[in-house]
Amino acid sequence: MGAGQAGMLLALGLQQHGYQITVVTERDADTIRTGRILSNQCMFDKALRFERQQGLNFWDDRAPTVDGIAFRATAGISWESPLDNPGQSVDQRLKMSDWLTEFAKRGGEIRLQRVGPADLEELAREFSLVLVAAGRGPQFAQLFARDSALSPFSEAQRGISLLYVKTKGTEYQGVNFALGPEGEFFSLPLLSVDGPRCGIYFSGIPGGPLDCWDDVANSEDFFERASKALERHFPWLASLLVDAEPGGPLDFLKGRIAPVVRDPVGTLDSGAKVLAMGDTAVTNDPIAGQGANMAAHCAAAYQQTILEQGDRPFDEEFMRLGFQRFWEIGQHATRFSNDLLLPPPDHVLATLATAQQVPEVAHRFAELFNDPRDYTGWLTDEETAIRYIQEATAR
Ligand SMILES: Cc1cc2nc3c(=O)[nH]c(=O)nc-3n(C[C@H](O)[C@H](O)[C@H](O)COP(=O)(O)OP(=O)(O)OC[C@H]3O[C@@H](n4cnc5c(N)ncnc54)[C@H](O)[C@@H]3O)c2cc1C
Structure with missing residues (x-):
């Protein structure tokens, strides 16, 4: 359930191993492609490698590379380092719509439906395994209990915003990360549905001057406010938006994300078990750019566990094994992301x-x-x- 980074990657992967997969999701490929941006989605080599192994890297010849990390703090620290292997950001509107189309072309069944918790009973009766890859948010919060020992925050720690802009193309070819007392900023080159763009991301401490996006109404407003915010808080990056222009009318988003780790195994009223993946299982603040990467690692871990399970039933023990395998990396991404939200020791x-x-x-x-x-x-x-x-x- 869910046609995002986690659900689609697993669906396509298992399909190639001969499994009969149905993707139940609320939006079709066209609606995704023409909708609002979803993420800054920078993915790094380790996660991209799993997609490449399966031949699902459809954009390698067009997507700009993310070659390194440039870090600068207002406190006076500044450095830049290349990555061993480049990362890449492909607009999830492009990636998920292409993947959904490919999945259908390969004989996969797509059902368009917004699934509520009650509908899961029916799916659990019909299918031998139900994976809930419905992204972040409270819709399945009852089903997958919050793990309070692993979730240090009970609410969002940042007001976040994202805008795709058309730049001169002369900016740093990597993740440009800036850290200040009021919040953070990062930008990176990406391939959007409309071609190359730069994704600019602001992360403001709640109530502070960088938490200023709630009333932004359109891309032009956003661009203007972003230019001012850069000049004021991260002036060495202000030139990024000089002679640049905002992307399309739906090329911005804003919001707040409460980081949470959930028990990945949900028990329906009937006693049937369903398994959470991606953001539905573990949601991190985007500050460390880990969510899409972890969604891919989760798909890889679950795929391996499903293949190894063979003809045996997909019971709770299997589900816990799959999540544990993912958590071997997921726990560190979570700790890294959560710690970046606190003042650095x-x-x-x-x-x-x-x-x-x-x-x-x-x-x-x-x-x-x-x-x-x-x-x-x-x-x-x-x-x-x-x-x-x-x-x-x-x-
Ligand atoms: C502003 C921002 C910037 C980010 N930057 C980065 C970054 O640079 N690097 C990185 O790794 N991560 C980043 N992330 C996080 C990343 O986008 C997510 O972690 C990742 O997309 C999660 O994938 P997913 O498949 O779990 O969920 P999603 O991508 O949210 O997919 C969920 C799917 O389920 C469908 N769905 C939801 N509810 C239902 C329902 N009830 N019934 C049917 N279908 C449903 C949705 O339509 C969608 O298809 C960022 C996130 C944001 C918001």
Whole structure:
């Protein structure tokens, strides 16, 4: 259920292994393609690799590469590091509509339906496995209980906004990340339904001056406010919007996302079990650009677990095994994303400052976006982080 990054990747993957898959989703390919933008969707090599292995990388010859991470904090830290392998951002309107079309072409069944919790009973009777890949939000909150031990925030920590802009094309060919006391900004090159664009993303601490998007009515308003916000909060990036123009009328979005980790196994009134994936299971604030990457890793973990299950039933034990396999990486993306929402502790600031002088440190930090498994054992422990700074500096 759900035709997003998580659901479509798994549906297409299993279809290629001979499984009979039905995608139940609320919007068809055309409606997705012509609708509002959905995400900044920067995906890194590790996640892209799974799509490429399955031949689902339809845009590699057209999508601009994301070659590195440039980091700058108003506190005076500034560095840039290439990624080992480039990332890529393909407008989810383009990607999901192409994938849905391909899925149907390969004989997959698509049912257009907005599914409510009650409809899941019927699906659970009909199918041997029901996966709920319906994205973030409260619609299935009752079914998949919030795991409070793994969810440190009970509400959104940022007011967020995103606009696609048409730029001169001379900007940094990577993720341009800026950090200030009022919030964050990042921009990156992407392939939209209308061609190459730059995705500009603002993340404002609630109630602060960068949390200023609620009343923005259209792309032009947004562009004007974004230009002012850049000049005021991240002036070294202001030139990005000089001689640029906003994308189409639906090329902006705004909102708030409450990060949450849920119990991925839901039990229906009948006792039947359904399995959550992607944002429905784990929603992170987009600050670290991990959601679409984790949706892909979740699809990869579930696919492998389904293949290994063979003819055995898709019971709760199978579901927990699949999620556990995903959580091996998902837990680190979650910790990384949640920690970035808090003021950085001194050892993290010291690491980011050292990255200015020591490219090895900058590179290690940049690669966290690709593979966050390095994060927890490194930057959540002060002693380890300080020792690493000393060792890397000596090298
Ligand atoms: C502003 C912003 C910027 C972001 N930037 C990045 C980034 O740079 N990198 C990154 O990795 N991630 C980023 N993300 C996060 C990323 O977009 C999501 O984590 C990812 O798309 C989740 O995929 P999903 O398949 O779980 O859910 P979704 O993509 O939300 O897909 C859900 C699908 O389910 C369908 N659906 C929903 N409800 C129902 C229903 N009741 N019945 C039937 N169908 C339903 C929807 O129509 C949709 O097809 C960003 C998110 C935002 C909002």
